[in-house]
Amino acid sequence: MIEALVSSLLNVFTYPTFPFLLIGILIGFVIGILPGIGGLVTLALMLPFTFDMKPVAAFAFLLGMLSVTATTGDLTSILFGIPGESIAAATIVDGHPMAKKGEAGRAMAAALMSSLLGAIAGAIVLAASIPVVAPLVLTFKSPEFFALALVGITFVASLSGKSKLKGMLSAGLGFVLAMVGLDPQSGMPRYTMGIPQLWDGVGLVPVTVGLFAIPEVVDLWVKGTSIAERGSESLRGVWQGVKDTFIYWGVTLRCSMIGTFIGIIPGLGAGVSQWVAYAHAVQSSADKSRFGMGDVRGVLGPGAANNSSLGGALIPTIAFGVPGSPTMAILLGAFLIQGLVPGPDMLTKHLDLTFAFVWLIVISNLITVALCFLFLNQLAKITCVRGALLIPGILLLVLLGGYAESNSILDMGITLLFGFIGLLMVYLDWPRPPLILGLVLGKLVERNFFISYQLHGSGFLFRPMVIVILLIGVAALFLPVLQAFLSKRLGLKEEVFVSKED
C-alpha cells in the first residue's frame, strides 16, 4: 500500500497529468469567482473534453477545477459579500465585515489556510477510511436524514444573533419557502402560481446571492466610501490571517471534521456543512459578541468545512458508485466515460488511481493557495477602490449569479426580490442565515419524513440512531443554558466548558 501511495504521488507530476491539473486549476479559479457559475456547471461543461483523455489526466483536470472553486468562492464572499459559490455563503457573514473593517487580507488569508487544512484533512480521512467507510455510509437512511435535518434547524439558535424570535421566524419563513414547487408525494404544484419554472422550487442560488449581496451593494453606495471604510491594512494582516488558522486550530480542525463527515453522507454536502461549521464556531466560543461583525473564527469554520466536504463526498462515490450530490454525479459520469466502474475495484485493482485522487486534491489545493497568496495583496487592494467604481461590476455579478444557474430571467427576478427582502432584514436587524437554512433543510425534512413514515409508520422516530441524533440536537440547543446554569450553581468558571483558545 505504501508503494501505491508513493507511486501515485509521483504519477501526478508526469505529463500530461500535471499540465491538465494546472489548466483545471486556472479554469476553476476564474469560474469560482463568478457567482452562479459554480463548480457544478463548469465540471459539466468540461466533461465532454475528457472523452479523449487518459484517466489520471482527466481526473487531474476535473478534480483540479473542483478543488479550486470552493477556495476562490470564499474570496468573493469576503471581498464583495457575493457568494462566488453557494457553498461559500457562510463565509460572507463574518468575512465581508472584516473586509469592511479593512481586514480583507487577514480574512482571505484565514479562508485560504483553513481551506487548505480542510482539504488536507478531508483527503486524509478519504485515504484512511477506505476500509471502514461502508458501515458508516449504510447507517444513514431516511429516518436518520430526517433527524439530521431537524437538528440542523436547532442550529438556528446559534445563527440568530441576539433575537431568537426573529431567528426562528426567519427559519420558519425559509421552511415555508421550501414548500414552493411540486409536492414530492403527489406531484401537485404548490404555490407555483401557474409558472412551470417554479415547479422545482425557489432556487437556492438566486435567493442566497440576492439576500446577502444586494444589501452590500446598497450599503456600499450609501456609505460613499470604498469597501474598506478606513483603508486596508498591509501585509501584516495577511500574515495575521495565517497565524489565526493555527491559533484557533481547534475551530479549524473540528470544522474540517464536520465538513468531511457531512460530505460523506449522501444527500448532504458543503451547502449544509458550511452553516453547521459556522454555527459550531459560534457555539464553541465563550465570547460570541463579535460574530457577524468580523470575527475571524467565522471565516475559519466555513472555510475549512466547504473544502473538506469534497474529500468526504468522494468516499461514497468511489466506494459504491453512488454519488451523494449532483457534483459527484457528474464526476461519476467521468468515471463511466473512462470505463471505470466505481466500487470495490477502485479499492483493489485501481487503488493507485484512488490514491492519485487523494494526492490530486491535496496538490491542487496547495497550488491554488500558493497562487492566491501571491495575489492576495493586490486582491485586498480592491477594497480600497472607490465604491462607486465597483458597484456596476458587483451588481452585474450579482444579477449574473441569479440568472446563470438556470439561464432564467425569473431567477434573476427572484434575486432582486430577495435582495430587497435582505435589505429590509438588514435594516430591521433580522438574521438572514436562518432563512437559508430553513430553505435548504425544509425540503429534506419533508421528503424524509414521508419516506420514513411510509416505510416504518410512526415507529421510525424510535430507531436508535434517530434518538441519538435528536438527543444531540437537544443537547446543542440547551448546552449554553446548561453551561450558564452549572457555572452559577457550582461557582465554576464558564471557561471550563469552552475551548481554551478563546
Add this chain to the structure above:
Amino acid sequence: MSPKRIELIVSLFIVLVLGWVLWEARAWQFHSRLFPWSVGFCVLGLALIQLAFSLRDYLRFEPTLEVGPQRTPLSEAVLYGQVTSEPEVVRGRIIVICAWILGFYLGLWFLGFKLGSLILTFAFLRFTAKERRSVSATVAIMSYLFFLAVFDLILAMPLTSGLIAELIGASSLESFVIDILRWAFPG
C-alpha cells in the same frame, strides 16, 4: 418612516402572507397539505407574537425588544469626506441605489447582458456616480468585453440577448444594428 413603523408593517405583511399560505392549502389532499399546515400554523404563531411585540414597541415609543449591533446599518454616510447621519442624505442614497438596482435588472432583461452591461455601467458611472467620461467608458467597455470573452468565447454558454432582441426576431441587438447598417451602406 421610522424603523419601528417599518417593522410593524413588515410583521403585519408576514402574517398576511402566512394566512394566504394556509388558505391556499385548504383543499389539498392530506399529503400535500401536512407540512404547509403544520409548519405554517407554527410560523403563524411566531409571526403573531412578533406582530404583538412590534405593535407594542410602536405604540410605546420604546426601544425595540432586542438590541442591535453597535452601529445600525444603513445609518451613516460619507458626504464630501465627512461622516454624516442626516436621514435625508441616507434616505436619498438608499432610494437612488434601489432604483438603479431595479434599473439594472430591467436593463439586462431587455437589452441582454453584453449590451445591457455596457449601457447601464456607463450610465451609472457617468450620471449618478459623476465619474469622468473616460473612466465610465473604460469600465463600461471592460464589462462588455468580459461578458463577450467569458460566456461567448470561452464557455460557449450564451447569455440572454434581451427581450427586445427576442421580440424583433434578431439574434442580438448588435447583429440587428449591423444588419441595418449593412443594408443602408452596401459594399
Add this chain to the structure above:
Amino acid sequence: MMKSKPVNPVFLSAFILVSLLMVWARPSVMAAPAKQFQRSFDEKAVADFYRGKTVTIVVGFAPGGGYDIVSRLIAKHLGKYIPGRPNVIVDNRPGGGSVVAANLVYNVLRKDGTFIANFHSQMLLQQAEGREGIEFDGRRFDWLGSVSSSVGACALRRDTGMTHVKQMIGPSGRVVNMGAEAPGSGITDTTAIMRATLGLKFRIIYGYDGQRPIANAVLNRELDGFCTSWESFVSTLKSFFEPVQLLNVVAVLGSSVPDHPWLKNAVAAEAMAPNEDARSLLKIVNAPRRLSYPYVVAPEVPNDRVASLRDAFDKTLADPAFSVDLTKLGIPLEPRTGEEAAQIVNEILSLKPEAVAALKEALKRKEGP
C-alpha cells in the same frame, strides 16, 4: 377480327398521373391529420440561411446530466451536416422536468430553424394526461428524431430472495418496498403500471428526490428495489451488477425480453398482461422510452429547413465518431427518424378519453399493493 382502338396518350398519361397522385396523397392510417414529411430541400437556399448563423439546442436539463451530454455530442457533429455549416451550441434551460425548454421553443423563441428543443419524452405522457403548465402540443412539433430507445425494467435486491415476478403475485405473494419519486416521473409511472397491470405486490414509497437517492436507499437496504429504464441499469447503475451482482432484474416493460446475461429470470410485462387493455396501458407508459433523447423544432419553421435538419440529424447519428462517443456513455444507439418519432408521439397523444382515465387511475398515488 377486332379492331383495337389505339389508347389515347393524353388519357393514359392523365390516368397514370392521377393514380400516382392518389397513391401519394392517400389518407394516412394515423388518427391525427398527417404532417407532410418533406425530405427534399433547396440546398443552396438553406445554406444561404444557415451560413454564419448559430443553431442552438435548447436542453431542458442542467449541465452534466445525460440529456446535456448527449446534446453536446450532437452539437459537436451536427454543424457539418447542415448546409451552410452553422455553429451549433447548447443552451441549458432546466425547469419543470424540461417542460420549460419545450414551452420556450414551441412558443417564444424564433421559429426560423435556429432553435432545436431537447426535452424529456416523458412530458408527452404528461400532455396526454392533461397536466397543467404544458403549453405545447407534441403532435405539432416538427420531429427531427431521437437517439436511443429503451424499455422499463424492475429490479430487486438479491438478498430479498426475489428472483421471479410470480413470488410477488397472488395471495402468497410477498410485499416489496419499491422506491419512487412523485407520480409523473418515468420511474414512478413504470412502477405503478407494473403493479396495476400485473398485480405485483409493490408497496410504492413515494417522495425520493431522483434516481440517485433511490439507488442509495436500495444499496443501504432501506428499499427492496426500484424500476427505471434498462438503459440506466447498464450504464449509470452498472456498479450494481459488476463486479458483484447486487440486483435481480425481474421484469421488463415490453413485449419481449432483450438478450442479456442479467435478464435471465426477467419476464416481459406485455406477455404476462391479463388482457388487451392492460397491454395497451403498458405500451403507452413505455412509449416515451422508445423516444429517448428526442429532438424537435417548432411547427412554424419553414419546411425546407426542417427537411435539411432532419437530414443532418440522421447523418449525425450515422456518423461513426458520434457513435463511438455515445458508447462511452453507455447509451445504446437506436436512432429513430422524424417520421418514426412522430408516429410514436401520435400513439401516445391519440388516446381516447376512457384510456386516459384508465391511465390516470393506474398511475395515481397509492401506497399499498
